[in-house]
Amino acid sequence: MYISTRGAKDAVASAEAIIAGMAQDGGLFVPETIPKIELTQLQGLLDKSYQERALFVLGLLLEDYSTTELQQCVDRAYSSQKFDHQAVAPLVEINDRTAVLELWHGPTSAFKDMALQLLPQLLTTALTKTGQNDEIVILVATSGDTGKAALDGFQDVKQTRIITFYPETGVSAIQRLQMVTQLGSNVAVIAVAGNFDAAQSGVKAIFQAEAFKAQLRRSSLRLSSANSINWGRLAPQIVYYFSAYLDWVKTGRLSWGQEVNFSVPTGNFGDILAGYYAKQMGLPIGKLLCASNANNVLTDFIKQGCYDARRPFYQTASPSMDILISSNLERLLYHLTLGDTAQVKGWMDELKQAGHYQVSPDVMNKIEQHFYAGWINDAQTSDTIKRVYDQQHYVLDPHTAVAWQIAANYRQETGDDRPCIVLSTASPFKFSDVVLGALTAKSVTSQSEFDLLQQLSDVTDWKIPAGLASLENMPILHDQSCAPQEMQQLVAQVLGQTK
Numbered sequence: 001m002y003i004s005t006r007g008a009k010d011a012v013a014s015a016e017a018i019i020a021g022m023a024q025d026g027g028l029f030v031p032e033t034i035p036k037i038e039l040t041q042l043q044g045l046l047d048k049s050y051q052e053r054a055l056f057v058l059g060l061l062l063e064d065y066s067t068t069e070l071q072q073c074v075d076r077a078y079s080s081q082k083f084d085h086q087a088v089a090p091l092v093e094i095n096d097r098t099a100v101l102e103l104w105h106g107p108t109s110a111f112k113d114m115a116l117q118l119l120p121q122l123l124t125t126a127l128t129k130t131g132q133n134d135e136i137v138i139l140v141a142t143s144g145d146t147g148k149a150a151l152d153g154f155q156d157v158k159q160t161r162i163i164t165f166y167p168e169t170g171v172s173a174i175q176r177l178q179m180v181t182q183l184g185s186n187v188a189v190i191a192v193a194g195n196f197d198a199a200q201s202g203v204k205a206i207f208q209a210e211a212f213k214a215q216l217r218r219s220s221l222r223l224s225s226a227n228s229i230n231w232g233r234l235a236p237q238i239v240y241y242f243s244a245y246l247d248w249v250k251t252g253r254l255s256w257g258q259e260v261n262f263s264v265p266t267g268n269f270g271d272i273l274a275g276y277y278a279k280q281m282g283l284p285i286g287k288l289l290c291a292s293n294a295n296n297v298l299t300d301f302i303k304q305g306c307y308d309a310r311r312p313f314y315q316t317a318s319p320s321m322d323i324l325i326s327s328n329l330e331r332l333l334y335h336l337t338l339g340d341t342a343q344v345k346g347w348m349d350e351l352k353q354a355g356h357y358q359v360s361p362d363v364m365n366k367i368e369q370h371f372y373a374g375w376i377n378d379a380q381t382s383d384t385i386k387r388v389y390d391q392q393h394y395v396l397d398p399h400t401a402v403a404w405q406i407a408a409n410y411r412q413e414t415g416d417d418r419p420c421i422v423l424s425t426a427s428p429f430k431f432s433d434v435v436l437g438a439l440t441a442k443s444v445t446s447q448s449e450f451d452l453l454q455q456l457s458d459v460t461d462w463k464i465p466a467g468l469a470s471l472e473n474m475p476i477l478h479d480q481s482c483a484p485q486e487m488q489q490l491v492a493q494v495l496g497q498t499k
């Protein structure tokens with residue numbers, strides 16, 4: 001069963017937690033007890049496919065779903081039509097101490113697909129299970145990757161509609177094209193005149209517009225969110241930690257029970273938190289390395305115990321990690337304080353009101369047991385892309401490059417030489433300007449996105465992902481735009497709620 005990090009008493013089954021997204025008291029849903037996997041059980045998964053491993057791990061986490069239900073969800077989410085690699089999330093060994101886990105073989109070439117292909121399936125199954133006939137309306141404000149991954153995941157999924165708002169300024173040309181060409185009878189994509197904050201504030205305001213929500217409810221429409229605080233997005237991410245470990249053991253170069261470190265490019269703390277859950281479930285994980293860019297609020301927190309969001313916001317070469325409030329940290333704090341919900345609520349209130357909070361030495365000790373943190377700037381990111389390509393002939397996207405370098409820094413700083421898996425969160429083609437710039441040391445700003453894709457492919461001999469290559473010839477299907485204050489009206493229009 002799942003309970004709130006902030007103390008609301010009622011425990012709910014996972015289906016309900018996934019439908020609600022967030023607890024009534026503003027907290028996040030966490031498992032009341034974290035299930036354990038024995039090493040012998042793990043051994044049984046060695047020769048299984050990604051889908052079969054997912055079925056096993058998710059079965060422990062989502063107990064109220066039947067095996068048949070989960071099987072159907074997993075098969076739909078991780079099919080060969082959706083993922084261009086048979087292994088779904090292949091592990092690529094770079095040398096005998098380091099491997100890269102490629103999480104970007106899904107339809108939108110970013111790791112968000114790992115969760116956002118499964119979430120819609122889990123959600124509609126939950127609606128059926130709980131006998132709810134409402135249509136769920138997913139509202140998304142996106143700074144890039146999430147919007148497209150959510151659109152693709154929810155495309156033509158029954159009993160759901162999805163409306164995505166993206167800022168006119170702030171998404172890359174490829175990211176915009178990915179969204180405005182989106183197919184599906186239940187999707188809408190709208191540009192907002194303004195930046196990401198304007199789009200996000202607009203969506204938040206709609207979630208708080210009680211009269212409007214009541215009006216929607218009378219038409220059996222219910223607003224929901226697909227962002228990374230939903231347990232239905234976190235649970236799928238736990239699977240690939242297990243799968244990566246199993247794949248490495250399978251090569252014969254990692255022995256059973258041997259501890260592995262994971263280095264994770266981190267923004268909202270969802271991906272790395274999934275690693276913490278995998279460790280608590282019994283996977284032999286040593287340290288989780290929290291890798292950041294110049295928005296290094298988590299580095300300071302993990303090193304010093306003070307979370308301080310009062311700092312400048314930087315736009316970096318790894319934009320999906322440009323974040324100052326990492327929502328999923330709240331779940332970690334809940335577990336590290338052994339469920340002290342009053343304490344967690346206190347810190348979250350302090351963060352909201354004063355912009356900072358300080359955890360106790362006891363919590364600090366526990367953080368140190370499991371985590372290490374570091375950050376690098378854009379120039380270092382670029383150097384890393386170039387160096388790894390020159391030495392290993394492997395192409396890193398900017399986010400993965402940050403995690404790669406933090407793994408190297410950690411090894412040097414601590415002498416901890418355990419094998420390390422670097423989580424790769426985006427295809428380098430999603431950020432071809434930065435990657436090409438790093439590899440060729442030339443300025444590439446004046447060229448079209450499609451020229452850049454082709455050039456990157458020519459330089460590296462890597463194949464352009466089909467989903468990106470095909471964009472050039474897809475018709476633009478969504479050309480609506482609005483001012484931030486018109487967003488609610490647009491939602492009403494899309495849903496046929498205007499008179």
Ligand SMILES: *Cc1c(COP(=O)(O)O)cnc(C)c1O
Pocket residue numbers: 110111112145228265266267268269270271272320321399425426
């Ligand atoms: C979302 C994202 C991240 C950050 O993941 P979190 O779960 O938010 O920490 C890192 N890299 C890429 C490419 C992403 O899209």
